[in-house]
Amino acid sequence: MPQVKPLDMIRLTLLASIFFAQQLPTIHSTELNNCEYLRNITVSVAWGPLNFRKQYNKLTGCLGPEKFDEEINHLIIDGYPDQTIQRLGVDSIRKLDKLQTLSITGIELEVLEPEAFKDLPGLKKVAIRDTQLREIPEDVFNLVPSLEALDLMYNKIDTIEGRAFSNLTSIVSLALSHNALSIWNREWFKNNKKLGYIDVSYNEIHTIPRRAFESLPSLKIINFQHNEIVRIQPHAFLNVKRLEYLFLNHNKLKVIQETAFPTKIHIVNLSIEHNYLNYLPAELLKMITVGNIYLEPNPWKCLCLKSIHFWIYLTNAVVRKKWSECISNFSPICAVPQDRSLTCQEKVDNELTQRYLEYLDNLIKPLSERCH
Numbered sequence: 001m002p003q004v005k006p007l008d009m010i011r012l013t014l015l016a017s018i019f020f021a022q023q024l025p026t027i028h029s030t031e032l033n034n035c036e037y038l039r040n041i042t043v044s045v046a047w048g049p050l051n052f053r054k055q056y057n058k059l060t061g062c063l064g065p066e067k068f069d070e071e072i073n074h075l076i077i078d079g080y081p082d083q084t085i086q087r088l089g090v091d092s093i094r095k096l097d098k099l100q101t102l103s104i105t106g107i108e109l110e111v112l113e114p115e116a117f118k119d120l121p122g123l124k125k126v127a128i129r130d131t132q133l134r135e136i137p138e139d140v141f142n143l144v145p146s147l148e149a150l151d152l153m154y155n156k157i158d159t160i161e162g163r164a165f166s167n168l169t170s171i172v173s174l175a176l177s178h179n180a181l182s183i184w185n186r187e188w189f190k191n192n193k194k195l196g197y198i199d200v201s202y203n204e205i206h207t208i209p210r211r212a213f214e215s216l217p218s219l220k221i222i223n224f225q226h227n228e229i230v231r232i233q234p235h236a237f238l239n240v241k242r243l244e245y246l247f248l249n250h251n252k253l254k255v256i257q258e259t260a261f262p263t264k265i266h267i268v269n270l271s272i273e274h275n276y277l278n279y280l281p282a283e284l285l286k287m288i289t290v291g292n293i294y295l296e297p298n299p300w301k302c303l304c305l306k307s308i309h310f311w312i313y314l315t316n317a318v319v320r321k322k323w324s325e326c327i328s329n330f331s332p333i334c335a336v337p338q339d340r341s342l343t344c345q346e347k348v349d350n351e352l353t354q355r356y357l358e359y360l361d362n363l364i365k366p367l368s369e370r371c372h
Contacts (some may be wrong), residue, residue: 034089034113035062041083046074063093071098079106079130089113093120101125108132114139124170127151134180135159142167151175153199158182166190173197177223181205186212199223201247208232208260214239223247225271234259243267249294250274254348258283266290273297276353279304279346285311292320299356302334304344332359 039060044053047070059067063075075096077085085107093102099120109131117123123144133155141150142163148170158180165174165188172194181203189195196218205227213219213236221244229251237260246267248256253275261284268291277298285308293312300308312319335356337349 034087034092037085037087037089037092038062041077041085042080044076044078045072046076047072062091064095065097072096073098074101074103075099076103077105077107078103084108087111087113088116090115091119092116095119097121099123101127103127103129104131105129106131110134112137112140115143116140118143120144122146125149125151128155130154131156133157135161136164137161138164141165145169147171149173152179154178156180160185160188162187163190164188165192168192169194171195173199175199176203177201179203182228184208184212186214189215192216194218197221200227202226204228206230208236210235211238212236220244224251226250229253232256232260235262236260237265238262241265245269245271247271248275252276254278254353255281256284257281258287260284261287264288268292270294276348276357278349278352279344280308280311281346282307282344289315290317292318294320296321296333297360299349299353300334301344301349301352302336303341304346305334307344332356 040058041060042055042057043059043063044055045068046053053076054069056067061067065071075093077083085104087110090113093116097120100122102117102120102123102125105127106129109128110133112128112133112135114137117126117140123146125148126141126144129151133152134157136152136157136159138161141147142165145167147168149172150165150168153175154177156179157176160181162185165171167190169191171192174195174197177199178201181200182205184200184205184207186209192215195216198216198219198221201223202225205224206229208224208229208231210233213222217239219240220242223245225247227250229248230253232253234257241263242265246269249271251274253272254277256272256277258281264287266289270288270290270292271294273294273296275298278301290312295308309319335352337345337352339345
């Protein structure tokens with residue numbers, strides 16, 4: 001029997017390795033990693049109404065049709081004891097063609113990778129709440145054109161990449177309240193012709209920028225309450241001609257300039273209480289009509305408040321009071337500046353504002369049980 005030389009042995013080994021590698025199925029490392037994100041999790045599913053659920057325990061690997069008995073319409077992943085899913089990547093949830101709603105709540109989710117939901121063609125509603133999520137990258141939600149409602153409340157989101165919500169041609173509502181956003185960026189939106197409801201309350205946004213809502217023609221409800229807004233830039237509300245609700249209460253506004261509204265607008269419900277407003281410019285009152293307005297508490301100058309009340313009378317608006325059992329009955333309706341001019345002075349009076357707020361704070365303390 002002829003001897004095999006060492007060099008020939010090496011060549012035979014390499015040829016054998018290549019041959020067997022060609023016979024094996026290719027395993028993409030990204031797919032393997034994305035499936036490894038899901039280990040021993042518990043999910044609930046529904047085929048019709050959400051009150052008819054079935055629970056699956058200790059599922060491991062990507063969630064696809066092979067994991068469930070039938071084609072499912074609803075998938076719920078919640079804070080089951082010790083349940084952790086730190087990341088969702090490409091194909092972590094996949095090929096569930098009939099899936100309409102996805103709810104992820106109360107888990108330690110930290111990262112959504114691009115294309116995380118690209119293989120869910122019928123997805124209409126997504127709720128990701130009460131997680132550790134901090135960033136919304138591009139190519140997560142804007143690759144789901146069927147999406148109608150997106151709820152990202154009660155997370156830790158402080159970064160949203162440009163055009164993160166663009167091309168969502170079916171989206172109607174977007175909820176981002178109770179996060180850590182410090183800016184509003186109009187570049188997030190493009191081709192969102194149906195978006196009518198935006199809620200970014202309880203964040204840290206400090207400015208409403210120019211042309212903030214220019215590309216959202218169907219917008220009816222804007223909620224910016226409980227932020228840190230100190231400025232509304234000129235033309236911020238360009239192309240917005242009617243709103244059902246505009247919530248600007250509980251911010252740090254000292255003035256709302258008329259340039260914020262470059263065209264006339266009707267706001268059915270306008271909430272501007274709990275700011276630092278001394279006056280509303282006369283030119284602003286020519287640009288806005290309202291149905292209901294919430295004014296107090298604010299450190300209004302008395303003569304300026306008279307002009308506001310006259311504007312309300314002329315436009316048949318109604319002053320509403322949210323605090324009828326406490327603040328409105330006990331706080332000063334307006335504050336008198338040191339310089340008691342006979343006309344409304346359209347300038348910010350910081351001293352007046354500070355005196356008013358100190359007085360109001362002292363007044364409310366005994367009523368804390370009713371006014372908290």
